[in-house]
Amino acid sequence: MAEDLNWAVGGEAGDGIDSTGKIFAQALARAGRHVFTSKDFASRIRGGYTAYKIRTSVEEVQSVVDRLDILVALTQRTIDENLDELHDGSAIIYDGERSWEAEIPDEMTAVDVPLKSLAEDAGGAIMRNIVALGAACEITGFDVEYLDEALEKRFGGKGSQIVENNKEAARLGQEYVAENYDLEHLGYSVETTDNDYVLLNGNEAIGMGAIAAGCRFYAGYPITPATSIMEYLTGRIEDYGGHVVQAEDELSAINMALGGARAGARAMTATSGAGIDLMTETFGLVATSETPLVIADVQRSGPSTGMPTKQEQGDLNMALYGGHGEVPRFVITPTSITECFWKTVEAFNLAEKYQTPVFLVSDLAMSVTEQTFPPEAFDMDDVEIDRGKLVDDDEVDEWLDAQGHFRAHAVTDDGVSPRAIPGTVDGAHMSTGLEHDELGRRTEDQDERVRQVDKRYRKVETAQEEEDWDYREFGDEDADNLIISWGSNEGALVEALDYLEEDGIDVRVISVPYIFPRPDLSEEIEAADDVIVVECNATGQFADLIEHDVLTRVKRINKYTGVRFKADELAEQITEQLSAEVPA
Amino acid sequence: MSSDVRFTDFKSDKQPTWCPGCGDFGTMNGMMKALAETGNDPDNTFVVAGIGCSGKIGTYMHSYALHGVHGRALPVGTGVKMARPDIEVMVAGGDGDGYSIGAGHFVHAVRRNVDMSYVVMDNRIYGLTKGQASPTSRSDFETSTTPEGPKQPPVNPLALALASGASFIAQSFASDALRHQEIVQKAIEHDGFGFVNVFSPCVTFNDVDTYDYFRDNLVDLQDEGHDPNDYEAAKEVILDSDKEYQGVMYQDENSVPYHEKHGVTEDMSDIPDGAPEDAMDLVREFY
Numbered sequence: 001m002a003e004d005l006n007w008a009v010g011g012e013a014g015d016g017i018d019s020t021g022k023i024f025a026q027a028l029a030r031a032g033r034h035v036f037t038s039k040d041f042a043s044r045i046r047g048g049y050t051a052y053k054i055r056t057s058v059e060e061v062q063s064v065v066d067r068l069d070i071l072v073a074l075t076q077r078t079i080d081e082n083l084d085e086l087h088d089g090s091a092i093i094y095d096g097e098r099s100w101e102a103e104i105p106d107e108m109t110a111v112d113v114p115l116k117s118l119a120e121d122a123g124g125a126i127m128r129n130i131v132a133l134g135a136a137c138e139i140t141g142f143d144v145e146y147l148d149e150a151l152e153k154r155f156g157g158k159g160s161q162i163v164e165n166n167k168e169a170a171r172l173g174q175e176y177v178a179e180n181y182d183l184e185h186l187g188y189s190v191e192t193t194d195n196d197y198v199l200l201n202g203n204e205a206i207g208m209g210a211i212a213a214g215c216r217f218y219a220g221y222p223i224t225p226a227t228s229i230m231e232y233l234t235g236r237i238e239d240y241g242g243h244v245v246q247a248e249d250e251l252s253a254i255n256m257a258l259g260g261a262r263a264g265a266r267a268m269t270a271t272s273g274a275g276i277d278l279m280t281e282t283f284g285l286v287a288t289s290e291t292p293l294v295i296a297d298v299q300r301s302g303p304s305t306g307m308p309t310k311q312e313q314g315d316l317n318m319a320l321y322g323g324h325g326e327v328p329r330f331v332i333t334p335t336s337i338t339e340c341f342w343k344t345v346e347a348f349n350l351a352e353k354y355q356t357p358v359f360l361v362s363d364l365a366m367s368v369t370e371q372t373f374p375p376e377a378f379d380m381d382d383v384e385i386d387r388g389k390l391v392d393d394d395e396v397d398e399w400l401d402a403q404g405h406f407r408a409h410a411v412t413d414d415g416v417s418p419r420a421i422p423g424t425v426d427g428a429h430m431s432t433g434l435e436h437d438e439l440g441r442r443t444e445d446q447d448e449r450v451r452q453v454d455k456r457y458r459k460v461e462t463a464q465e466e467e468d469w470d471y472r473e474f475g476d477e478d479a480d481n482l483i484i485s486w487g488s489n490e491g492a493l494v495e496a497l498d499y500l501e502e503d504g505i506d507v508r509v510i511s512v513p514y515i516f517p518r519p520d521l522s523e524e525i526e527a528a529d530d531v532i533v534v535e536c537n538a539t540g541q542f543a544d545l546i547e548h549d550v551l552t553r554v555k556r557i558n559k560y561t562g563v564r565f566k567a568d569e570l571a572e573q574i575t576e577q578l579s580a581e582v583p584a
Numbered sequence: 585m586s587s588d589v590r591f592t593d594f595k596s597d598k599q600p601t602w603c604p605g606c607g608d609f610g611t612m613n614g615m616m617k618a619l620a621e622t623g624n625d626p627d628n629t630f631v632v633a634g635i636g637c638s639g640k641i642g643t644y645m646h647s648y649a650l651h652g653v654h655g656r657a658l659p660v661g662t663g664v665k666m667a668r669p670d671i672e673v674m675v676a677g678g679d680g681d682g683y684s685i686g687a688g689h690f691v692h693a694v695r696r697n698v699d700m701s702y703v704v705m706d707n708r709i710y711g712l713t714k715g716q717a718s719p720t721s722r723s724d725f726e727t728s729t730t731p732e733g734p735k736q737p738p739v740n741p742l743a744l745a746l747a748s749g750a751s752f753i754a755q756s757f758a759s760d761a762l763r764h765q766e767i768v769q770k771a772i773e774h775d776g777f778g779f780v781n782v783f784s785p786c787v788t789f790n791d792v793d794t795y796d797y798f799r800d801n802l803v804d805l806q807d808e809g810h811d812p813n814d815y816e817a818a819k820e821v822i823l824d825s826d827k828e829y830q831g832v833m834y835q836d837e838n839s840v841p842y843h844e845k846h847g848v849t850e851d852m853s854d855i856p857d858g859a860p861e862d863a864m865d866l867v868r869e870f871y
């Protein structure tokens with residue numbers, strides 16, 4: 001198991017917790033260390049406890065654990081909230097000069113640093129968090145040069161004076177601890193490597209994937225935790241000839257994106273929770289008008305406004321079944337931050353190849369977690385773009401009927417029709433949410449209705465045959481215990497394997513990035529003694545699908561506290577479930 | 585774009601199922617003529633339609649078109665124009681579609697000032713659902729759902745547009761064919777969002793706002809010497825609830841359409857075979 005260091009900074013929202021954490025994470029990434037971050041935050045802008053946690057190791061880390069080694073506490077609540085995770089060897093950096101008197105359990109090491117006054121010495125109280133970072137460097141023996149690099153990156157745009165002041169603040173923090181404490185006995189060290197890692201979160205990966213895939217038009221409406229996709233694209237997509245519109249609501253957002261897509265652009269919208277509900281009105285239109293559209297749902301805790309800043313995987317049924325009537329759609333669920341990138345690229349290709357809506361279902365945990373990767377994990381040379389049956393002026397002829405009308409909804413063997421975009425000569429046609437004939441004209445003819453419904457579903461059959469709807473696999477392939485998961489649980493499960501192995505328990509983990517169509521797991525399930533489906537929801541939406549697929553009962557691990565799975569916690573629950581009875 | 589485009593090229597061979605005498609016939613003819621007259625052709629035109637009798641217009645016209653869901657035609661048109669500034673975009677719908685379920689979108693489409701035209705067939709009734717009150721129905725207009733009238737004042741769509749910062753506001757009458765066509769033409773030619781509210785009588789469900797009523801009461805702003813560039817004068821006619829006007833009420837001569845203002849000028853349908861050449865820069869940003 002990796003030699004981890006677990007670090008956190010916590011305080012009130014508005015204390016600059018996020019940027020402090022991010023700077024330290026970047027410094028660690030610069031030092032060639034793996035980083036996995038998590039955030040505790042409440043749904044308010046100022047006030048209320050908030051924390052940024054970093055787990056770092058020279059080995060890959062993919063999950064949070066129940067352990068905190070160094071805590072920068074700006075408030076007592078930060079200490080109280082994390083007591084469970086603090087241990088005998090934990091060091092707590094706090095500012096004893098400030099008005100609160102820290103209550104720190106005796107067995108932990110209190111590192112009292114006058115953060116505020118040292119920051120003032122460096123040029124301003126605002127830099128007190130940076131002083132704390134310097135202090136953390138000293139405790140762990142982490143070369144402050146890396147922190148300097150991160151500070152340059154962060155404040156470079158604000159001028160050299162600001163950068164220098166921040167570096168000075170870090171230095172003062174470091175020196176203060178060196179002069180006043182001897183903490184070597186705690187044994188913390190931060191080994192560095194020559195690796196260069198990039199540090200990003202799932203939403204950034206989705207945004208980057210969209211640009212890489214040629215998405216040029218994005219329309220959205222702000223909602224946690226999807227907004228950062230829009231924020232990423234705004235300010236970057238323009239460099240590639242694209243544009244972002246903040247629509248007046250989600251109804252508008254999805255319809256704008258639909259308009260962009262019908263005009264021939266690769267277009268996308270993203271939302272969460274309540275926004276998906278509003279967009280549902282238009283799902284059917286997207287599907288029946290056979291418009292290629294990528295709709296990302298970054299799930300959060302529901303129902304209604306639920307817990308907007310908390311984790312959940314509760315929208316699976318919505319993505320699969322949402323909308324009146326029956327419409328084919330693809331549902332893709334990236335299982336990691338790199339997969340957020342690659343599945344976004346794939347989503348655009350599938351949308352255009354099959355002229356359908358594609359749901360890209362991610363979740364809050366993935367959207368706010370930053371993780372390090374070698375840059376090659378996002379090798380742009382591997383991005384392939386398939387625009388499907390887009391016809392040009394010369395190819396249109398093949399698809400005209402006897403009267404010269406373009407058959408935009410031609411009934412074909414594979415269910416996919418030719419697609420002409422505005423400007424294509426003789427390709428003019430209409431599309432509608434009404435049932436229609438091959439030309440896109442309204443019809444209520446019974447045979448035509450059946451032909452069009454069948455045609456639209458035939459696309460799914462074709463895709464089922466032609467695409468790889470495979471899964472990712474970890475652990476022992478021959479193990480009798482099979483764990484199935486979807487979405488962001490993968491990382492924690494992979495690490496849980498280490499814990500289980502220590503206890504002599506072998507498991508096979510299957511992580512599924514496709515919900516519809518999805519891989520056929522019947523053989524794997526039949527081969528296993530115990531099957532457990534892990535997901536962040538109360539009812540086991542994916543477990544229901546699995547049971548339906550193979551007509552067998554499976555065991556379930558469900559978490560719906562609003563917090564993602566942790567590796568050690570999962571290992572424990574898996575062990576428990578393995579000895580439990582299969583539900584009747 | 586070919587120079588010999590005739591307005592009939594914008595006609596589909598589907599026969600309208602509108603009631604004989606419906607105002608929408610005249611409205612549509614004027615739209616097709618205006619499109620042809622302004623040098624557009626079906627392959628370079630996108631018509632977005634809402635839901636209602638009015639929304640069926642997309643079916644009877646020939647061009648690239650989408651007939652969407654109720655009230656959301658404007659966002660679709662906005663998306664089309666964003667992706668393809670080279671394409672002529674026309675959005676059509678009814679008063680229910682545009683000022684009731686789609687009222688929110690109307691306000692925002694107006695203030696975005698995207699370069700497209702929006703033609704609303706205002707019959708002051710819900711036609712397709714067989715005669716319920718619409719947002720422009722008179723407060724004492726008795727319908728199946730409002731037996732004593734809606735008991736609330738009608739929406740003034742022109743004032744709503746004005747308050748939202750419209751750059752072009754006009755009103756026409758489906759049966760005054762030449763004037764209607766001319767006004768729609770001006771909306772198409774306008775640099776920005778060209779809004780035209782068309783009195784398009786429903787002969788089946790509205791026996792108040794009839795052809796005769798409009799013929800008797802319509803005042804043509806041209807005859808009044810109205811200057812559409814004069815904002816104050818525009819405000820006066822738009823807020824005048826005693827008269828029914830036709831003509832261009834207001835046009836902002838300095839209107840800068842959205843795509844020019846925000847530099848959205850590229851044809852977004854044209855994308856490379858793989859990731860953009862400098863896409864690795866996006867990754868490096870995360871170092």
Ligand SMILES: Cc1ncc(C[n+]2csc(CCOP(=O)(O)OP(=O)(O)O)c2C)c(N)n1
Nearest residue numbers: 636637638654678679680681709710711712
């Ligand atoms: C979401 C939704 N709600 C209700 C309807 C039913 N509906 C169809 S048309 C219409 C009213 C149309 O009125 P208007 O826009 O004035 O058009 P008209 O038929 O008068 O031309 C309604 C309520 C619908 N299609 N979709």
Ligand code: SF4
Nearest residue numbers: 603606637711786787
């Ligand atoms: S019901 Fe009214 S609006 Fe609809 S087609 Fe008939 S006349 Fe026209």
